Each structure stands twice: as C-alpha cells, then as structure tokens.
Amino acid sequence: DTGVSQNPRHKITKRGQNVTFRCDPISEHNRLYWYRQTLGQGPEFLTYFQNEAQLEKSRLLSDRFSAERPKGSFSTLEIQRTEQGDSAMYLCASSPQGREDQPQHFGDGTRLSIL
Amino acid sequence: DAKTTQPNSMESNEEEPVHLPCNHSTISGTDYIHWYRQLPSQGPEYVIHGLTSNVNNRMASLAIAEDRKSSTLILHRATLRDAAVYYCIRGPVSSGSARQLTFGSGTQLTVLP
Numbered sequence: 451d452t453g454v455s456q457n458p459r460h461k462i463t464k465r466g467q468n469v470t471f472r473c474d475p476i477s478e479h480n481r482l483y484w485y486r487q488t489l490g491q492g493p494e495f496l497t498y499f500q501n502e503a504q505l506e507k508s509r510l511l512s513d514r515f516s517a518e519r520p521k522g523s524f525s526t527l528e529i530q531r532t533e534q535g536d537s538a539m540y541l542c543a544s545s546p547q548g549r550e551d552q553p554q555h556f557g558d559g560t561r562l563s564i565l
Numbered sequence: 566d567a568k569t570t571q572p573n574s575m576e577s578n579e580e581e582p583v584h585l586p587c588n589h590s591t592i593s594g595t596d597y598i599h600w601y602r603q604l605p606s607q608g609p610e611y612v613i614h615g616l617t618s619n620v621n622n623r624m625a626s627l628a629i630a631e632d633r634k635s636s637t638l639i640l641h642r643a644t645l646r647d648a649a650v651y652y653c654i655r656g657p658v659s660s661g662s663a664r665q666l667t668f669g670s671g672t673q674l675t676v677l678p
Contacts, residue, residue, distance in 0.1 A: 485577070485665075493666070493668045495666065541608050543608070553614065
C-alpha cells in the first residue's frame with residue numbers, strides 16, 4: 451500500500467490560466483473522490499468516480515471545473531480560467547468497493563495559489 | 566443536514582488521555598460516526614468509525630452514547646504527534662451515487678509537552 455499520490459504538491463499560476471492536477475489512488479481502490487479545502491475549513495466534496503464513471507459531479511463549483519478518470523486508475527482535475535477564489539488545497543481520496551462505511555484514504559493534496 | 570458539533574479547540578498534556586467530544590443529535594439510524602484527523606500540511610487520516618457499539622483500534626477508542634446523539638474519541642495517551650485537527654463526521658452522506666464525507670471545522674487539539 452503506497453498510499454494516494456497527488457501531483458504537483460504546489461502550483462502557483464496567474465489568474466486566467468488553466469491548471470491540471472493528478473491523483474493516483476491506491477491501486478485496488480475503484481472509488482475516487484475529489485475535495486477542496488480552504489484555510490481554516492474542513493474539506494468540501496467536489497466529485498466522485500466509481501471506476502471510470504463519474505457518478506456525481508453536481509458539487510463541482512462551476513463549469514470551469516472538470517474531472518476525468520479515463521481508465522479507471524489515475525484521475526485529473528482541471529480548472530480553466532482560474533480565479534483568485536480558486537486558491538485552495540485540492541485533495542483526492544480513494545476507497546475500495548464494498549461496504550458503505552469503508553474509510554477513505556487521502557493524499558496530501560495539491561496547494562493552488564493564484565497570483 | 567449532516568452537521569456535527571465539536572469544540573473549536575482543546576488542549577492536553579503529553580502522555581495523558583484525551584477525550585474529544587462530538588454532538589450529532591440529528592443522526593439517523595443508518596449513519597456511521599467517523600473520525601478523521603489532519604496534521605499540518607497533510608491530507609485527512611482515518612482514525613476510527615462505528616455505528617452503535619464502542620470501538621477500539623490501535624490509534625484510538627470510540628465511545629458512542631446509547632441514544633447515538635453524541636460520541637467521544639479517546640486517545641489513551643496523547644503524544645506530540647497527535648496534535649492535529651480532529652473531524653467528527655456522520656454518514657457518509659449520499660449525494661447521487663457518491664458517499665462523500667461532510668467535514669465541519671473540527672477540533673484543533675494542542676498537546677503540551
């Protein structure tokens with residue numbers, strides 16, 4: 451178990467640029483989640499994949515946000531035309547299929563700073 | 566509403582037990598109680614979860630009230646490495662097909678040497 455890996459750990463970009471983050475879940479986990487965390491707050495759910503299917507995306511913050519998991523393994527989260535308010539920590543988590551109470555395993559996140 | 570109520574902050578002395586309370590008065594019969602913690606500059610880490618009975622694992626114990634409206638996370642012997650934000654979460658909450666975790670602001674635990 452090598453854990454959930456997220457890259458890059460930090461991203462600094464100018465307002466208006468597009469950014470993409472990558473998440474590699476634990477290899478046998480078919481469920482994958484993206485969360486966003488702003489300073490002083492707990493993580494906020496964004497979207498969910500089961501294998502390659504994105505089963506929940508209504509909580510994505512705007513149409514500038516999109517996520518993919520093309521082969522049911524790694525996932526990417528893209529933000530287009532970034533804004534100041536997008537500055538946050540973006541967290542990925544994964545869990546195995548099975549009981550609903552399976553714990554989620556989190557990566558250490560990608561911290562996005564918009565200049 | 567997946568709200569839980571926790572104190573904003575608590576302090577403990579090193580090597581002493583810590584009892585972190587959580588209120589979840591509107592919990593449903595099928596909601597689990599999960600605890601995660603988050604160390605600085607890291608993602609949340611699973612600690613423990615339970616439904617009705619008290620639970621123990623290598624990290625902590627979870628004591629659940631008989632009416633399930635409150636619970637307590639117990640760290641038996643706090644170390645400096647236990648300093649973190651502790652989140653009490655009921656659910657997971659269903660949103661479509663997702664079973665996401667709904668985090669509050671948590672309790673910031675400070676461990677004093």
